[in-house]
Amino acid sequence: xxxxxxxxxxxxxxxxxxxxxxxxxxxxxxxxxxxxxxxxxxxxxxxxxxxxxxxxxxxxxxxxxxxxxxxxxxxxxxxxxxxxxxxxxxxxxxxxxxxxxxxxxxxxxxxxxxxxxxxxxxxxxxxxxxxxxxxxxxxxxxxxxxxxxxxxxxxxxxxxxxxxxxxxxxxxxxxxxxxxxxxxxxxxxxxxxxxxxxxxxxxxxxxxxxxxxxxxxxx
Amino acid sequence: xxxxxxxxxxxxxxxxxxxxxxxxxxxxxxxxxxxxxxxxxxxxxxxxxxxxxxxxxxxxxxxxxxxxxxxxxxxxxxxxxxxxxxxxxxxxxxxxxxxxxxxxxxxxxxxxxxxxxxxxxxxxxxxxxxxxxxxxxxxxxxxxxxxxxxxxxxxxxxxxxxxxxxxxxxxxxxxxxxxxxxxxxxxxxxxxxxxxxxxxxxxxxxxxxxxxxxxxxxxxxxxxxxxxxxxxxxxxxxxxxxxxxxxxxxxxxxxxxxxxxxxxxxxxxxxxxxxxxxxxxxxxxxxxxxxxxxxxxxxxxxxxxxxxxxxxxxxxxxxxxxxxxxxxxxxxxxxxxxxxxxxxxxxxxxxxxxxxxxxxxxxxxxxxxxxxxxxxxxxxxxxxxxxxxxxxxxxxxxxxxxxxxxxxxxxxxxxxxxxxxxxxxxxxxxxxxxxxxxxxxxxxxxxxxxxxxxxxxxxxxxxxxxxxxxxxxxxxxxxxxxxxxxxxxxxxxxxxxxxxxxxxxxxxxxxxxxxxxxxxxxxxxxxxxxxxxxxxxxxxxxxxxxxxxxxxxxxxxxxxxxxxxxxxxxxxxxxxxxxxxxxxxxxxxxxxxxxxxxxxxxxxxxxxxxxxxxxxxxxxxxxxxxxxxxxxxxxxxxxxxxxxxxxxxxxxxxxxxxxxxxxxxxxxxxx
Numbered sequence: 016x017x018x019x020x021x022x023x024x025x026x027x028x029x030x031x032x033x034x035x036x037x038x039x040x041x042x043x044x045x046x047x048x049x050x051x052x053x054x055x056x057x058x059x060x061x062x063x064x065x066x067x068x069x070x071x072x073x074x075x076x077x078x079x080x081x082x083x084x085x086x087x088x089x090x091x092x093x094x095x096x097x098x099x100x101x102x103x104x105x106x107x108x109x110x111x112x113x114x115x116x117x118x119x120x121x122x123x124x125x126x127x128x129x130x131x132x133x134x135x136x137x138x139x140x141x142x143x144x145x146x147x148x149x150x151x152x153x154x155x156x157x158x159x160x161x162x163x164x165x166x167x168x169x170x171x172x173x174x175x176x177x178x179x180x181x182x183x184x185x186x187x188x189x190x191x192x193x194x195x196x197x198x199x200x201x202x203x204x205x206x207x208x209x210x211x212x213x214x215x216x217x218x219x220x221x222x223x224x225x226x227x228x229x230x231x232x233x234x
Numbered sequence: 235x236x237x238x239x240x241x242x243x244x245x246x247x248x249x250x251x252x253x254x255x256x257x258x259x260x261x262x263x264x265x266x267x268x269x270x271x272x273x274x275x276x277x278x279x280x281x282x283x284x285x286x287x288x289x290x291x292x293x294x295x296x297x298x299x300x301x302x303x304x305x306x307x308x309x310x311x312x313x314x315x316x317x318x319x320x321x322x323x324x325x326x327x328x329x330x331x332x333x334x335x336x337x338x339x340x341x342x343x344x345x346x347x348x349x350x351x352x353x354x355x356x357x358x359x360x361x362x363x364x365x366x367x368x369x370x371x372x373x374x375x376x377x378x379x380x381x382x383x384x385x386x387x388x389x390x391x392x393x394x395x396x397x398x399x400x401x402x403x404x405x406x407x408x409x410x411x412x413x414x415x416x417x418x419x420x421x422x423x424x425x426x427x428x429x430x431x432x433x434x435x436x437x438x439x440x441x442x443x444x445x446x447x448x449x450x451x452x453x454x455x456x457x458x459x460x461x462x463x464x465x466x467x468x469x470x471x472x473x474x475x476x477x478x479x480x481x482x483x484x485x486x487x488x489x490x491x492x493x494x495x496x497x498x499x500x501x502x503x504x505x506x507x508x509x510x511x512x513x514x515x516x517x518x519x520x521x522x523x524x525x526x527x528x529x530x531x532x533x534x535x536x537x538x539x540x541x542x543x544x545x546x547x548x549x550x551x552x553x554x555x556x557x558x559x560x561x562x563x564x565x566x567x568x569x570x571x572x573x574x575x576x577x578x579x580x581x582x583x584x585x586x587x588x589x590x591x592x593x594x595x596x597x598x599x600x601x602x603x604x605x606x607x608x609x610x611x612x613x614x615x616x617x618x619x620x621x622x623x624x625x626x627x628x629x630x631x632x633x634x635x636x637x638x639x640x641x642x643x644x645x646x647x648x649x650x651x652x653x654x655x656x657x658x659x660x661x662x663x664x665x666x667x668x669x670x671x672x673x674x675x676x677x678x679x680x681x682x683x684x685x686x687x688x689x690x691x692x693x694x695x696x697x698x699x700x701x702x703x704x705x706x707x708x709x710x711x712x713x714x715x716x717x718x719x720x721x722x723x724x725x726x727x728x729x730x731x732x733x734x735x736x737x738x739x740x741x742x743x744x745x746x747x748x749x750x751x752x753x754x755x756x757x758x759x760x761x762x763x764x765x766x767x768x769x770x771x772x773x774x775x776x777x778x779x780x781x782x783x784x785x786x787x788x789x790x791x792x793x794x795x796x797x798x799x800x801x802x803x804x805x806x807x808x809x810x811x812x813x814x815x816x817x818x819x820x821x822x823x824x825x826x827x828x829x830x831x832x833x834x835x836x837x838x839x840x841x842x843x844x845x846x847x848x849x850x851x852x853x854x855x856x857x858x859x860x861x862x863x864x865x866x867x868x869x870x871x872x873x874x875x876x877x878x879x880x881x882x883x884x885x886x887x888x889x890x891x892x893x894x895x896x897x898x899x900x901x902x903x904x905x
Contacts, residue, residue: 054319058312066307071300080308084315091319120821121829121853154296172262173297179263198258205289208296 050094057107058087064175065111071170072115074159082118086111105177108185112167119163153215157207165200172197249276253283257290393421393430394891396884398863401433402452402459403880404441406900412441414450414459414478414904419864422884422891432896433882439478441553448562449857450904452478453595454572459904461553462562462577470582471562473593473600476553556593556600563588563723565805567905569614570703574683575600576619578611585721590621592683603681612678612698619681620691620699624715624724627674673714673727680787692737692788695729698804699789702812705738707840708789709796709806709815731797731804733815733833735790735840794842796833803828807860813837814885816860818867827870830854832883848890849883859903868901869894 065086069079089110097106158166164186171177171185183193256265256273265273277284398419407413417435441447445464448471452459461474556575559582566577573595578588579602587607593600610622678691678699691699697711713729796817797804803820815833832849833842854867855878864884871878880895880903895901 051319055316058315062311062315063304063307066311067304070305076305076308079305080311083307083311084318087315088318088322091322117853121851154293154300169297173294174300182262194259194262195255197262198255201258201261201290201293202254204293204297205286208293 050091053094053103054087054091057090057103061104061107062087065107068108068170068175069111069115071155071158071174072112072163072167073118074155078118082114083111086114089114102181102184105181105184108171108175108177108181109187112171112185112187115167116163153208153211157204157211160207160211161200161203164196165203168193168197169200169204250280250283253277253280254286254290257283257287261290261294393423394884394886394889395421396863396886396891398882398884399861401859401864401866401880401882402450402904403435403866403868403895404447404450404900404902404904405898407440410444412443412447412900414439414441414476417895419882419884419893422882422893424889424891430891430893433880433893435895439476441476443474446900446902449566450902451566451568451575452904453568454570458595460566460568460575462566465561470559471579472555472558473560473562473566473577474553474555554598556598557591559583561588564610564612564698565905566611567614569617569619569683571617574619576611576614576683578609578621580607580722587624587722590619590681592619594683603683603686610698613700615680615701615705617682617684618689619683620678620701621681622676622678622697622699625675625677625694627672627714673716674724676711676715678710678788689787692786693791696789697726697729700806700808701736701738702808702815703810704812706736706812707733707808707815707835708736709733709808709817710789711801711804712793726801726803730793730795731801731806731817731819732793733796733842734793737786737788737790805856805858807858809860809865810862811837812840814860814865816858816865818854818856818858820856826856828854828856830858830867832865846888848885852881854881855902857903857905859905866903868903 062083066079066083069082069086070076073079073082086107090107093110097103158169161169168182168186171182177185179190179193182197183190186193186196188196253273253276256269259265260270260273264270277287396419400416400418402414402416404412404414415435417433419433421430423430441461443461443463445466448462448465450459450461457478459476459478461476463472463474465471557579560579561582562577562579564578566575568575575593575595577591577600579591580586580588588610589602589604589607590609590611591600591602604623606623608624610624612620612622614620675694676697677694678696680689680691681687682689695713697713697715699708699710701708710732711726711729712732712734714727715724716727717723718725797819800822801819802822803825805818807816808814809816813835815835816830817833818828818830820828829851830849830853831851834846834848835841836843849865852867853870855870857868859866863886864882866880866882869879869881878899878901879897880901882893883890884893885891
């Protein structure tokens with residue numbers, strides 16, 4: 016049974032995250048209490064990194080929170096499909112990855128206009144502004160431009176420290192394919208980042224030129 | 235045999251690629267000793283690869299610095315996740331729970347719930363309730379997975395009883411053929427996570443097709459289905475008519491329907507009547523020249539003698555083809571009374587565009603009623619066909635042509651009594667193709683299938699209008715088209731997908747055979763007007779107050795944007811009440827998949843009801859069925875790691891809920 020407040024204390028203390036099968040999980044049958052306890056522990060341990068991963072995948076903090084919630088609900092629902100407790104982290108990343116890709120795919124299709132003015136025109140929150148700053152550097156812009164699967168591979172490998180096997184499991188591909196994907200991702204990032212830096216330098220030069228022109232006119 | 239050290243022309247590139255790959259993967263885990271040695275030796279002699287390796291390492295350090303700037307999750311993330319999980323657990327437990335033991339107190343489960351859970355949920359309820367109330371109350375629609383907080387009060391919601399029209403679909407049977415199934419939707423769950431039991435169904439007939447059809451339609455009378463076979467076939471598409479058994483029956487009664495009696499495709503020319511009506515937009519038929527197929531119409535050349543040609547009545551127990559060897563363009567649809575089927579198609583071979591086809595139910599063949607190769611079926615408006623014709627645009631390189639009214643793209647339209655909407659001038663319109671591309675302009679018209687009389691729809695750049703059955707609203711692409719490069723079709727150009735009011739005036743008098751688009755039409759009953767003046771120059775008869783005397787047929791001119799581009803394809807369907815609108819927009823990279831949304835319209839004003847958004851946008855395959863009380867679509871395989879389902883959103887008043895079928899292969903909803 017889930018508790019409100021801070022999650023995970025009991026499960027982590029008793030090591031249930033590593034051995035979740037108490038009447039469910041690895042036995043292949045779903046049990047509400049075991050699933051709840053397990054996901055509670057999973058949340059306590061990994062919600063921060065899962066949220067951070069999703070923020071960088073979808074570049075929208077509010078949406079990332081929704082997707083993180085969705086990922087944990089899916090983990091709860093699919094608790095009985097986890098074969099080994101020690102794979103829980105990669106398994107959770109796999110769920111979050113699919114949730115993110117599903118959303119990105121939907122978003123790519125079309126942008127339906129909102130029918131209400133609820134969100135349009137409202138001032139962004141301070142948190143949103145801080146997050147925008149966080150997501151606006153050349154690296155973040157370059158990451159946003161590379162293909163989603165490559166972005167996911169780089170984030171999981173470099174920011175979230177998944178091992179090669181965990182990366183493969185999280186992406187749902189073979190180890191060899193994961194390595195190949197990561198190689199392509201590094202090359203894409205290298206080229207895209209170079210483009211971003213070139214564009215930034217050009218913009219900087221343009222600003223300098225405009226400033227110089229303005230100063231000249233002032234004289 | 236290949237010598238081990240023989241150099242090949244691309245060895246140099248391969249070595250660089252290998253060095254890059256080893257450098258990249260070496261960050262993930264150490265390379266094998268042999269690979270590491272090779273890489274070290276290669277880098278020592280390759281400046282380019284050393285530069286790449288240094289760049290990879292620098293990028294990697296940048297990436298790893300992101301760890302120090304981890305975004306902070308919202309503080310209520312656990313509360314909302316716990317509430318969603320608790321709700322999900324309640325549903326699953328309810329599904330698994332054995333029947334209650336007689337005599338057990340009804341409220342015992344509540345007493346066993348820990349106080350922490352109850353208090354946690356209460357906190358969530360209060361917070362969420364406070365945030366929802368000022369916005370007009372809690373929405374009744376199903377809550378998307380990403381916003382479960384507001385759905386907490388429905389955690390143990392009971393299914394909603396609905397009165398929805400029966401549903402039909404096809405799916406692959408065990409033997410690889412397709413079976414036609416039907417079901418009634420009696421109840422749905424307010425939240426999909428509640429997982430109502432899968433919809434129960436009965437198979438009524440089996441189709442002898444092996445490829446997923448392009449579309450399947452059920453006649454309004456329910457007595458027959460029309461199968462538009464796969465567009466992937468090299469021989470083109472056939473349209474088969476298959477009788478449906480009167481009463482749904484279990485699998486044992488299913489009788490395979492053979493398509494072996496399908497007549498072979500006509501050569502280059504689709505089925506054409508002996509005395510085909512002329513193209514309505516350019517060369518109208520006389521009133522007596524109806525576009526229907528007279529029973530005595532001779533068999534088109536190329537049909538085998540044993541085919542179900544006009545001289546043979548269709549075999550009631552087997553499917554038969556009403557057209558073969560064509561490419562069906564867009565949707566086909568029955569008229570509301572079920573007496574006609576309309577579609578547009580072009581020959582499978584050859585480079586000509588589509589024409590409008592009509593099939594009177596019971597006739598042996600469908601008939602092309604236009605021959606301009608640029609007419610598209612759009613839908614039905616009562617007993618009339620709503621169709622489009624594409625008018626060539628003018629090259630933007632010649633500005634004088636645009637300035638000359640006589641060279642405007644729509645001079646052939648019949649006069650209209652009011653200025654037409656000009657969506658392309660809309661500053662909000664989606665940026666279109668390069669100015670070097672000539673954009674063409676669609677015009678719309680109504681065609682009476684019984685008489686062949688055509689009536690122009692006011693305005694230009696109205697593409698694929700769908701008018702609601704009550705005749706008050708219309709959805710259309712407000713914009714231009716561009717040739718798609720095949721010489722046979724067009725893609726969407728500059729514009730947007732809009733919802734507008736529909737001015738459902740009485741059709742202009744058509745007893746004069748020339749009262750057709752491109753010729754002469756009366757501006758008032760009993761009068762005629764010059765034929766070639768552009769719309770803007772037409773004299774408009776008005777009353778003393780200046781209001782037009784003649785009812786206008788067409789969009790009201792107050793469009794609301796539904797979706798903006800880049801849009802590569804779309805479809806829109808209204809329910810019979812005209813207050814539920816399903817809009818599907820194609821994925822630019824995969825035209826078979828798109829995003830589906832249900833828009834609720836106010837019954838009185840027909841404006842979008844912003845407080846009810848029961849289906850904010852789901853991924854759906856092309857082909858949707860909307861009818862009284864329900865909307866059905868097929869989910870693409872791979873969503874949440876699952877196969878395809880037929881998903882149904884049904885409603886009763888302002889209550890919405892969903893249900894779905896079990897997973898199946900080759901699912902396609904029958905419209």
